[in-house]
Amino acid sequence: METDPLALDVLYLLLLASVVLCGVLGLALRRASRRRSVATPVDPYQGLLAPEADRTRRQHETQLTGMRAERDQALAANQHLHFQLTELRGSIEARIAAEVDGRLAAALEARVEAAVEARVAAVLEARVEAGVAARLAEASAQAPARFAPRGSDQVQEPPGAPPQSPAVPHQLPLGRDCAADSTVDGADLGPLIVRAASVRGPRQREDGEHRRDAVLLGLVTEIPTPTLLSVVAAGAPRGLWSQSAAQRACRSLAAQVGRYGERLGSVLDRGGDPDPRTATLPAGYAAARDEAEDGELAGLLRAAVRGVGRSVGFVARSEGGATSIGADAAVPETDAEAEVAFTALLSELGDRQRRRHVAFGLGDTCVLRLRNGVWETVFTGVPEARLPTDADELRWARFETRPIDLVAVCTAPVAELLLCDDLGGWFARRWAHGRPHLTEFFSDVNVRVRCSGGDRSVVCLWDFGEARRAPEPA
Template sequence: MTTWLIVLLALSLVVDAVLTVRLLRLRRTPPPPVSAPVLEPSAQELGDLRAQLAAARQETGAVEEMLRGRNLELARLRALYKETQDAHGTEAESPGREEIAAAQRQVRALQDVVRQVTGERDAARAEAEKARQRLSEAEARGDAPFGPDEVSPAIPRRIPLGRDTTSDSSVDGADLGPVVVRAGSVRGDRSRDEGEHRRDAVLLRFAEELPTPTLLSVVAAGTPHGRWTQSAADRACRNLAAQVARYAEPLGRRLFTTTDSCDDLAPLLRTAFQGVAHSMRLLTRGEGPEGESDDSALGVAVTALLSRLGDSRQRDHVVFGVGDGALMLLRDGAWHSLFTPGTTAAEQGLRMPSAAAHVRCARVTTRPGDLLALCSAPMAELLLRPEAGAWFAGRWAGRQPYLTTFLSEVNVPARVAGGDRSVVCLWDFGDAREARAAAS
């Protein structure tokens, strides 16, 4: 009540002052300056002047009446204010003032909070706008993954358990002058959903024992739900590199020749794979019947590639393996299947170590600008899909992706029936100057 009285008193004072100023202006209006003898006005002019004087007097009376009313109202408000002071005393007003001050402090605090939250909101909007801009630029370049999700790589929801478990993903690579190589292996969506670990392995190794500079690339894909398939895949990759070093002299004589046939290499490769099979069987020695190895716990499809390094307008490769892996070629924006170790369903179902004698091989030639992809079966299936193959071709044609970028692309959200995905990509730029120009 006291607060409202104070407000009304202040408003009355303001109105009183305004009306007083207007009245003084009407009373003190100076006559017009006389610069020449005044002529007698006409009857019309006298009538106009009288009308103006009557209007001014009427307005003056109205203003004086308003001032008298305001003075009466001001007096009434002052009396009410005095009565309120007498009724409640000076002490009674203190709590009201304290409550008003506390409310004002709360309002100021709330205003500070609003300003802070508004600043944070504006900053978040700016960051979101920047992110949208970057996404638009990435989509314009073709960087964004296809499919329903925009996040790549997919994030595992849990770590798998088991004696044979390994990391969810792995990546490797090297820039070897005119030859650029990237290798990646990721756990498939099915394995993640079922809590299974990744069962594939990849390997890149410089075969320094061979007389010609040569790169060995290996992709080993373990069968799902096998007890030791991941360890067997890893051992197959490592031991195959050891077998290449062991038979380096005869391999060096037969590896890169002018003949298109691979018949001279087949016996030597079968011998090397027999050594790989023996190494794999050591994992389950004593677990099979009568203390033998349990091959059913070791099933692995192995595909390998030996590539000649150095500047060359025509590069030679030898691809070999057992199972359902594949060697794909990207040329002129289209994917082509060059080799698979099994031509029939029965041959594609073969697995190491039991199928070591069924090694198949082939010679392949690439020219500058070609890309070879040594794939596990699920990755080969993905590259052969029209939409997915076009997306990978757009991302990999003529480029040298960073390792993290390559892993993200291999792990793009897209379901395949076979689960885990593993691939070794080899870019042939012909000579080192073209390779540097294509870096990304």
């Protein structure tokens, strides 16, 4: 049987095409399997059962969570340690700086103290030498006059010269109303230091006359606010019973102020601040005699002074020999034998930066204030007015003191000394620091200088504002 060559060729082509097609299909299947294997990740839990795979997965996740928590804790601990290290470094640097500053300050202070001590020692030594030389020269110049026999012509000390010693009387007074030659009193009342003295004048000592002044210090317990009463009374220069009248005026005024103490306390508490423009002219004085016009304070003060005037008049009549107050009521000479001028001062006690005072009185007594080394008049009465007849001539004034101020309630002779240019400066230097001993204060008041007046009586109040600022006793 013969085969057709064309059919064989076709058969060969078909076989060849099938073989090629099979190769192409195999290659395509291989590439597709490779792509599927790359796109689909291998599951590590594929070979495991589903429950076991879940349990293993959860264990791994739990371990991973724990490791993350430990990592966070480690990071937080590291950050805390970093903060502590920063704080420790700042604290160490601050301590080092403070130690360095302290040592530098101590070294500088020691050097400054050494320099200051050396300078002060040099200045003090120079001043001591100059003071000793000056005192020697002064003593040499005054020796002939001090040791000259009595009765010879002596050179008087100038008014501004410091005294060498207080004056001493050489005879006792001859009057029937005589009292002690001198009296001194005082107290340290916390921030307020008070000293009082009354001394017979040099002229009265030479003439053998008795002292006619009196002073009084007392606490007015009837006033709710602690209040100090200071009184200076000056008897008539030639009054026969002026000394007794002055003492009676002081005691009676204390009693009268206590009698009206509660009402005075309420009025003083309501009182406003003093007007600084009335530093020299007495505030509260009115020419009218109507108490309503003068104010409640003026009315109370005037009522108290009227009571004092009646008490002083009783002294004049009783000492003058009358049997009753009305027996010699028409005899003006009896009152003239016991005339008294006075000034009183009510001062608040306790720690105060602005201490209020009320001054009142009549006559030539006055109140002075020492501030910044200068004496100034803050109150004066009517010079011609006297008790027991002129009680309605009362004047009064409010004023204040600041810490380190000095107030002097004094009679005219002491005011003359304090307002003198040279001697006033000497008193200002002596009394500027406050708290003198009673004997020292008495010696200052009894300074051996002459003045135109008679007896010397003064009450001095040093105001330090607070008790802790008052100087310690020497």
